[in-house]
Amino acid sequence: MFLARLDHPADFDAWREAARTALALHVPPEEMAFAVSEDPAPLFAEPLPDRPADAAPFNVPKAFPDVARKLICHADPERFVFAYRLLWRLQDEKKLLEIVSDPDTRRAVEMQKAVYRDSHKMKAFVRFREIEDAEGQRQYIAWFEPFHHVVELTAPFFMRRFPGMVWSILTPKRSVHWDGVEMVFAPGADPSQKPADDDMEALWLTYYASIFNPARLKVKAMQAEMPKKYWHNLPEATLIEPLIRGAEAAQRRMIETQPTLPSFRHEKQAERNDMARAASQVPAFNGFNKPPEDIEEAREQARHCKACPLWEPATQTVFGKGPADAPVIFVGEQPGDQEDLAGEPFIGPAGKVFDEALAAAGIDRSQAYVTNAVKHFKFEPRGKRRIHAKPNMGEVKVCRWWLEQERELIKPKLIVALGATAAASVLGKTVTIRDTRSKLIDLPDGTTKLLVTVHPAYILRLPDPEAQAREREAFHADMDRAKAYVPEIALG
């Protein structure tokens, strides 16, 4: 019996090294044991020898490393040996992972599902509390109790979501710290290190109570999605029962209350004052300390967004529209007059130019996700008309949080920025169309590309018909570039 020691419960790198060595030495799975740091090891186990320098390379199906990485995160104490057994069998049974009737394959699928679910719950139920460290720096700390060893697997999600904050997530077996530059994993924490209540919690409770919609209350569905075992670490859990109790009366009040018309505040100075106030008051995560779990939840949260003053004169939030797994996201600047009234992006005159270009490139709009850098219509009233006003960078910056949620949840292969405002929001810095147009730019996540083109309204505003025709053609050529990222749909 040979023993490989691993540094921590989800130590995929050490497992992979040991598994490669064991395979090179032809150690059958029954003869292998793995133990995490100081855990007790089987009696009479010998340390695994070094890998022979002349060990022959071996192949595994492309999907296996990812499968193994997830299996290693499972709480099953046999997970390391099990993953090694799969690797061992794959040497002779190349299609093993496709044979769903095989008990090992079935077990692997179930284990991966359990890990995926746990990681998903961590994304949904981690609640940060704000604290001030000894040097007066703001930090965010969360305590979470996962079933499986999902900290390594899930931490990159939080890093992408909250890159500009200093945060830690503590769990009983493992913790992770992000200082804005580097992510460091450490041993688990003691429940006594659990952060206490804070202002953030009060904010979160207010938010939760305000988005609670009595007309949509489905207690069973809610408990299935938010199992009671997570409640003791969820601040809003204390509100759930009183809110359910009050739901019927609240629903009656909603029906009886007449809808109110949006009020209009037009003075420039008032807006400047509002903006300055908003900039200094925008709470972390646009006022939501829980990132949305899916695009529907993001849309629902955004309906209530008041992170900048544009919400007030606008009729409604115009959130993105399209499939939750669209391969391409098109980003415009902000909704126009018609979009503001209908609640859908790009349905007015600029939308027509956009639709024509998509049709010319053979892109089916229903396959794409279409959204805007700013989700509320900014305008200036002229008599009965509302004239488009360009959003300022402060507003773009505040609203960028929503675009980040859309990007994170949809994970497109390509983002097409329609105009400079959209490009600035995607990149987090201003760029010129001249410098960036039509190039495929790699975004820092390493998987998404950005294509910058003009805004369709720019084409409409060109007074010279010839220049307009030229620009339309160039815009269509950019859509042809985007087409490469949209799968063909079989017609008929």
Ligand code: URA
């Ligand atoms: N212009 C945009 O940028 N977006 C829209 O949704 C409509 C017009």
